[in-house]
Amino acid sequence: MSTAPVALDVLKNSPSASSKPAIELDPRTYRRGLSCVHCGLCLPACPTYTQTGNEADSPRGRIQMMLGLADGRIELTDSVKKHLDLCLDCRGCETACPSSVVYHELIEDTRAKFAQLTKPTAQGRFMQWIFFHIFVHPTRLKLALLPARLMQKIGLYALLRKAGLFNILPMQLRKMEQMLPSSGPLWPKRLPEHSRAGGMDTVLKMLNPATRADVTKPKVTVGFFAGCIGSVMFDKVNRQAVELLAACGADVYAAPMQKCCGAIHHHNGAHHPAEELAKRNIDAFLPKDGPQVDYIVSNIAGCGAMLKEYDFLLRDDKEYADRAKEFSKRVRDVSEVLAQLGLPKMNHTVNETITYHDACHLAHAQKVTEAPRKLLASVPGLKMIPLPESDICCGAAGTYNLTQPVMATELAERKLKNIAATHASICATGNVGCQMHIQSQAHARHQELKVVHPVEILHRAVFGSK
Numbered sequence: 001m002s003t004a005p006v007a008l009d010v011l012k013n014s015p016s017a018s019s020k021p022a023i024e025l026d027p028r029t030y031r032r033g034l035s036c037v038h039c040g041l042c043l044p045a046c047p048t049y050t051q052t053g054n055e056a057d058s059p060r061g062r063i064q065m066m067l068g069l070a071d072g073r074i075e076l077t078d079s080v081k082k083h084l085d086l087c088l089d090c091r092g093c094e095t096a097c098p099s100s101v102v103y104h105e106l107i108e109d110t111r112a113k114f115a116q117l118t119k120p121t122a123q124g125r126f127m128q129w130i131f132f133h134i135f136v137h138p139t140r141l142k143l144a145l146l147p148a149r150l151m152q153k154i155g156l157y158a159l160l161r162k163a164g165l166f167n168i169l170p171m172q173l174r175k176m177e178q179m180l181p182s183s184g185p186l187w188p189k190r191l192p193e194h195s196r197a198g199g200m201d202t203v204l205k206m207l208n209p210a211t212r213a214d215v216t217k218p219k220v221t222v223g224f225f226a227g228c229i230g231s232v233m234f235d236k237v238n239r240q241a242v243e244l245l246a247a248c249g250a251d252v253y254a255a256p257m258q259k260c261c262g263a264i265h266h267h268n269g270a271h272h273p274a275e276e277l278a279k280r281n282i283d284a285f286l287p288k289d290g291p292q293v294d295y296i297v298s299n300i301a302g303c304g305a306m307l308k309e310y311d312f313l314l315r316d317d318k319e320y321a322d323r324a325k326e327f328s329k330r331v332r333d334v335s336e337v338l339a340q341l342g343l344p345k346m347n348h349t350v351n352e353t354i355t356y357h358d359a360c361h362l363a364h365a366q367k368v369t370e371a372p373r374k375l376l377a378s379v380p381g382l383k384m385i386p387l388p389e390s391d392i393c394c395g396a397a398g399t400y401n402l403t404q405p406v407m408a409t410e411l412a413e414r415k416l417k418n419i420a421a422t423h424a425s426i427c428a429t430g431n432v433g434c435q436m437h438i439q440s441q442a443h444a445r446h447q448e449l450k451v452v453h454p455v456e457i458l459h460r461a462v463f464g465s466k
């Protein structure tokens with residue numbers, strides 16, 4: 001373990017650096033980097049470093065590059081940008097760091113400056129258009145997926161895949177196609193705006209009379225955040241989460257005016273649109289003159305992590321800063337609320353062997369690791385096998401698997417090898433991005449595996465198969 005300052009080829013071989021900074025970081029963000037003592041404890045926690053062995057692909061190496069850019073010691077070359085772009089922003093280094101370096105603020109501020117200073121390639125502009133104008137708008141995403149869903153319904157899509165027709169697509173688009181779940185509704189419906197504790201007919205019918213009486217009086221009121229991609233790709237999981245929350249005694253409010261969490265914009269350097277989305281969500285769930293929810297609940301790790309960052313995102317906004325702090329304090333992962341409220345009696349045995357993958361933005365960003373495991377361990381008949389490197393990123397990382405498909409695939413392969421070592425037939429994970437990425441790569445390598453959200457297993461234990 002080295003304690004000396006990091007020597008990087010990318011620093012030594014940089015073109016003649018001037019005193020003028022290549023980027024200007026927010027002074028508060030810059031100070032985050034000064035906390036790094038170069039101890040190296042982050043190295044084994046960094047997925048890209050453990051894959052490449054290159055110091056420039058490690059957290060401390062990237063911190064040196066970012067500080068060098070801000071100090072004017074190095075210039076923004078293609079090589080520097082390549083190493084920084086390869087970062088997953090998984091925040092595993094933050095969990096490992098003894099100096100509490102808040103690394104993600106550094107990389108996100110740096111990427112925002114890159115977006116202002118550099119022009120993306122034609123393919124990069126196309127991918128950004130998809131991210132910012134399709135992915136984050138559920139209605140547009142439904143329309144974009146409708147032809148594929150229709151072909152899936154009639155069996156044509158599977159034939160096109162088998163024939164290898166999609167292999168002619170550019171790698172990024174091929175990866176996007178590969179991640180499409182093999183089935184889903186033609187047009188997912190909106191969640192009901194209000195779902196009262198024990199008041200949902202479907203819930204009441206499935207619970208026994210003794211349990212029904214326990215959930216008629218609400219214990220808490222939660223605002224349910226559906227997510228833009230989650231509400232389209234994993235509509236069933238959202239509905240199951242709402243049913244479980246109601247069965248646990250929560251009144252559930254799915255704010256009709258809620259928007260994308262802003263993570264896709266924020267992590268791709270578009271901070272202003274992310275701020276505007278944050279304001280709309282604060283208005284939707286915590287209106288100035290309206291009813292207040294006790295918690296804002298998400299079952300998507302990436303969304304939940306972003307929602308918890310609203311206080312940071314809007315810290316300089318005079319109108320929203322205080323409300324953003326209050327909003328962030330109320331954000332919870334669905335597993336935390338279910339564990340707090342207590343699940344109804346699980347009358348249905350789930351005879352499965354599973355393993356659990358820690359989604360990065362649940363384990364490292366939200367620091368939630370115990371609640372999902374505790375809930376799953378309580379399921380009758382379920383056998384849980386520990387997953388080696390469970391908290392190492394699978395390569396999904398939001399849109400990373402589309403912008404960096406080679407590294408994303410390598411990390412998925414690594415994750416799948418560890419899953420295979422457990423001999424589990426099911427992998428549970430609390431993030432839709434992880435779920436799509438791991439599942440699609442398992443299909444690609446013909447590995448028998450079903451990837452599910454913990455909510456799906458809990459719902460099965462409480463209500464039975466549907």
